[in-house]
Amino acid sequence: MKAAKKTKGKVSALQSVKGMRDLIGDQVFVFQGFCEKAAEIALYYGFKPIETPILEKEDLFARGVGQDTDIVSKEMFTLKTKGGDRLVMRPEGTASVMRAYAENGMHSWPQPVMFYYSGPFFRHENPQRGRYRQFYQFGLEILGSPKSILDATIIKLTTTILEESGFNNYTLKINSIGDAECRGAYRRDLVNYYKKNLKGVCADCRERIKTNPLRLLDCKNPMCQEIKKDAPESIASLCGPCKAHFKEVLEYLDAMNIPYEIDSTVVRGLDYYNLSVFEWVADGLTLCGGGRYDPLIEMLGGRPAPACGFGIGVERVLELMRAQAVDLDTGGCDVYIVHQGEGVLEAAFQAAERLRDAGLDVILHGGGGGFKAQFKRADASGAFAAVVLGE
Ligand code: ATP
Ligand code: MG
Secondary structure, three states: OOOHHHOOOOOOOOOOOOOOOOOHHHHHHHHHHHHHHHHHHHHOOOOOOOOOOOOEEEHHHHHHHOOOOHHHHHHHHHEEEOOOOEEEOOOOOHHHHHHHHHHHHHOOOOOOOOEEEEEEOOOOOOOOOOEOOOOEEEEEEEEEOOHHHHHHHHHHHHHHHHHHHHOOEEEEEEEEOOOOHHHHHHHHHHHHHHHHOHOOHHHHHHHHHHHHHHHHHHHHHHHHHHHOOOOOOHHOOOHHHHHHHHHHHHHHHHHHHOOOEOOOOOOOOOOOOOOEEEEEEOOOOOEEEEEOOOOHHOOOOOOOOOOOEEEEEEHHHHHHHHOOOOOOOOOOOOOOEEEEEHHHHHHHHHHHHHHHHOOOEEEEEEOOOOOHHHHHHHHHHHHHEEEEOOO
């Protein structure tokens, strides 16, 4: 009674949580198909799978992703255990993989250590096109090496995943935000520029000038886009070694004929990045984001281990593929068994089992209806053959 009053009749027990959806039938096939293809490609490159828990300690993301990021300041699903621990439904994958690396002594494994993962992630965002509260990511991590060829490998692999999935209508944007030192000088330039343009930016951005100036470039508010255009560029402030790293990454991309755009507004929304940062965008949406995050493991209290990686938003990629009429593999069955009359039911049942034993996917018609209706169902199932039994 109390609970019913509280919800004022607006929320029904038969409604899923806002921003969270069911995936049904073919939708699951399409999701799994994409992640399986991505995993298969990652295996070709020597990556191994990793599965980390959905729940992690709040501190992992507060320290790793950063207190002033959107994710930590407003988007985390946090819960308190009976013992008083504060846990979080993971909003992203990298910090967890870093934790696993440190916790499982992977520092002493042959480096680099390379992982792929996929699964659900949770962010308390405003649901809209390509933005949900539970969404899926496929991600890659390379830990234990600072080499620029690994940044390029991540980019090449992501490009291959998108292309092998039948999707090639996107732009790869790349930038370098340097290391802690050159970023200091850049941050000062950026703050000075934005202080001069305070009137042209949103309230969030006025706050970001104080808390996290780089994030100014990541703002999605339409009113801030004009000012963003003329903001100083991080690559202009890079020190010698950072410049060299960026040049090497670009040279590898050129050597592999991977088209890219250098975009100084790409900074990524998380605190842990340094050097290369990249995003694949299409139709106004960021499909995947990644880069290098050498300082992350130390931010978490671990021994140093340079790393890079990326995450693809599976919903966004699939939605755009659908919009661009890319053929999505939805599985289907091989044989549909049509039958009529009580007398043939057992024979139909046995025929289905024999065909399944022979390795075929078989649907035995389970509803009512005459032959005509059943043939319609057989057609819709996508089966290449129908077996027909009648009295
Ligand atoms: P955006 O700038 O669009 O908010 P992000 O920078 O927060 O993206 P990342 O943290 O880099 O995104 O996550 C990698 C990918 O995961 C994104 O490029 C996107 O495809 C997907 N993604 C992120 N948040 C969501 C969400 N709420 N719903 C669906 N997909 C998401
Ligand atoms: Mg976001």
